[in-house]
Amino acid sequence: xxxxxxxxxxxxxxxxxxxxxxxxxxxxxxxxxxxxxxxxxxxxxxxxxxxxxxxxxxxxxxxxxxxxxxxxxxxxxxxxxxxxxxxxxxxxxxxxxxxxxxxxxxxxxxxxxxxxxxxxxxxxxxxxxxxxxxxxxxxxxxxxxxxxxxxxxxxxxxxxxxxxxxxxxxxxxxxxxxxxxxxxxxxxxxxxxxxxxxxxxxxxxxxxxxxxxxxxxxxxxxxxxxxxxxxxxxxxxxxxxxxxxxxxxxxxxxxxxxxxxxxxxxxxxxxxxxxxxxxxxx
Amino acid sequence: xxxxxxxxxxxxxxxxxxxxxxxxxxxxxxxxxxxxxxxxxxxxxxxxxxxxxxxxxxxxxxxxxxxxxxxxxxxxxxxxxxxxxxxxxxxxxxxxxxxxxxxxxxxxxxxxxxxxxxxxxxxxxxxxxxxxxxxxxxxxxxxxxxxxxxxxxxxxxxxxxxxxxxxxxxxxxxxxxxxxxxxxxxxxxxxxxxxxxxxxxxxxxxxxxxxxxxxxxxxxxxxxxxxx
Numbered sequence: 001x002x003x004x005x006x007x008x009x010x011x012x013x014x015x016x017x018x019x020x021x022x023x024x025x026x027x028x029x030x031x032x033x034x035x036x037x038x039x040x041x042x043x044x045x046x047x048x049x050x051x052x053x054x055x056x057x058x059x060x061x062x063x064x065x066x067x068x069x070x071x072x073x074x075x076x077x078x079x080x081x082x083x084x085x086x087x088x089x090x091x092x093x094x095x096x097x098x099x100x101x102x103x104x105x106x107x108x109x110x111x112x113x114x115x116x117x118x119x120x121x122x123x124x125x126x127x128x129x130x131x132x133x134x135x136x137x138x139x140x141x142x143x144x145x146x147x148x149x150x151x152x153x154x155x156x157x158x159x160x161x162x163x164x165x166x167x168x169x170x171x172x173x174x175x176x177x178x179x180x181x182x183x184x185x186x187x188x189x190x191x192x193x194x195x196x197x198x199x200x201x202x203x204x205x206x207x208x209x210x211x212x213x214x215x216x217x218x219x220x221x222x223x224x225x226x227x228x229x230x231x232x233x234x235x236x237x238x239x240x241x242x243x244x245x246x247x248x249x250x251x252x253x254x255x256x257x258x259x260x261x262x263x264x265x266x267x268x269x270x271x272x273x274x275x276x277x278x279x280x281x282x
Numbered sequence: 283x284x285x286x287x288x289x290x291x292x293x294x295x296x297x298x299x300x301x302x303x304x305x306x307x308x309x310x311x312x313x314x315x316x317x318x319x320x321x322x323x324x325x326x327x328x329x330x331x332x333x334x335x336x337x338x339x340x341x342x343x344x345x346x347x348x349x350x351x352x353x354x355x356x357x358x359x360x361x362x363x364x365x366x367x368x369x370x371x372x373x374x375x376x377x378x379x380x381x382x383x384x385x386x387x388x389x390x391x392x393x394x395x396x397x398x399x400x401x402x403x404x405x406x407x408x409x410x411x412x413x414x415x416x417x418x419x420x421x422x423x424x425x426x427x428x429x430x431x432x433x434x435x436x437x438x439x440x441x442x443x444x445x446x447x448x449x450x451x452x453x454x455x456x457x458x459x460x461x462x463x464x465x466x467x468x469x470x471x472x473x474x475x476x477x478x479x480x481x482x483x484x485x486x487x488x489x490x491x492x493x494x495x496x497x498x499x500x501x502x503x504x505x506x507x508x509x510x
Contacts, residue, residue: 042502049439051446051497072499076435076448085319087451087460114424118470120501150500151464155457200423202332206457225332245425245473250367262426270424 022110022125022195025220025231026265028117039120043148054149062106065127068149069104073097089156093141096133102140105130107173109144109210113200114239115152117267126152126198126207130173137166144198144207155208179212187228187278191216201262201270202253203229222263222273229273231263239268320412321433321451322346326459329353335428336373336419337362338455342430343417344380351380370421373428374476377419383478386419390474401469402505406489407482408475409434416481420452421474429454431475439497447498466500 046053055071056064078086079094086094096102109126116123127145132138139162143154162169173196174182180194191214198207203224205211212223213231220231243249243262256262259275325345329338330353337353337360344351360376362368370388377386391404408431411418418431433451438444450468451460463471493505 039502049441051499115470152467153461153463155461201426239424243424246370249425253365253367254363
């Protein structure tokens with residue numbers, strides 16, 4: 001798998017594909033196809049000013065994704081609001097963009113959450129854009145775009161988080177291959193096909209804080225909160241039948257062993273994952 | 283799609299308030315470039331254990347009302363099990379016990395009727411509660427996570443005259459305060475909520491009045507004005 005990770009300065013336009021060879025353990029059915037096509041057409045034909053418009057609909061390169069991010073952010077005019085009326089450190093992001101004192105890193109996050117097969121749009125992946133202050137190297141914000149280029153969400157970091165050493169902030173999300181090397185050593189594995197994933201479940205990996213997933217032999221693994229989990233191939237759990245409301249979930253959660261968790265696989269499918277006891281490589 | 287309806291209600295209320303020069307909801311003018319914002323400023327608390335998202339959410343809401351209580355006390359009161367499961371009605375009881383919302387109840391994005399109408403009304407209650415400066419405890423991710431709705435942003439589109447719902451502020455006990463979520467995504471993430479009944483009484487009528495003139499970022503959904 002090739003996740004393009006690239007740090008770009010504003011105005012630096014290098015055409016690098018966003019992704020290649022992703023993998024997923026459960027995918028969408030065909031039932032949403034018509035609605036997804038209608039939505040995609042709406043985005044592709046939207047005019048400037050429309051709430052569905054982005055300048056590079058369904059961006060295929062990092063610069064195009066950054067362009068969509070900036071267009072939408074600027075359209076919010078956050079720099080024109082007083083700091084007191086904004087969430088913490090939003091003004092830092094707004095000013096950094098307005099003054100071009102930030103750089104960007106773009107990564108692909110495979111979407112294993114039910115949002116993958118949305119009511120209107122397919123979101124096979126998210127485009128994660130990390131925003132760094134040039135002077136300090138601090139990570140100011142992260143934004144997740146849907147494949148359409150439209151916003152899904154964004155966060156700004158708190159002061160304590162931005163006070164960490166710049167290198168540590170940068171390495172919160174490494175290139176997947178580099179992250180795989182770290183995981184290989186930490187968990188004594190030889191992982192293949194590493195990718196970042198967003199999941200729902202009690203393994204909760206938000207789109208702006210994705211987790212590393214990889215394959216080894218015929219099994220899939222996910223690293224969550226410094227622990228390694230093997231994704232069980234069964235039983236598969238369906239939203240609406242096996243889980244989906246606190247009432248249904250309660251019995252399911254209580255049936256799990258202490259080292260087991262729920263993890264979504266993409267579409268309305270979940271399964272369990274079991275923590276792997278490991279011996280670090282020396 | 284629900285969110286669009288909710289947003290419409292909010293936008294409309296803001297506009298009416300501004301024209302009548304009586305009450306101004308949020309900060310800023312929705313017709314200004316920066317739009318209008320409601321940011322309640324609910325104090326943020328990280329969840330203390332991996333399964334304490336609901337206790338952390340109630341802790342935030344309680345602190346907003348000036349009541350500081352531990353997540354452990356809340357977890358014990360609502361019957362959180364070690365694996366984190368608890369019933370939505372117990373969450374509502376916890377909200378009533380520790381916050382000023384003594385009429386909180388579980389509100390579902392579902393039930394009988396046209397799903398888009400159901401969703402519009404559900405969203406309208408969210409927005410109306412925020413305008414009443416009352417937080418909403420949002421249950422998301424197929425009922426496996428929860429947090430606090432802390433506000434939102436909208437503006438009026440000069441070219442179309444429509445109200446545009448721009449962002450939702452969601453304080454996620456795992457991620458951080460005020461994650462900015464686009465409404466199209468938000469409407470698919472949330473399944474139920476604990477909300478104050480008295481803070482939302484005007485939601486149906488406001489949705490009926492303003493719903494047709496609302497759009498939301500990230501979705502082509504349009505609100506149906508019928509009440510459910």
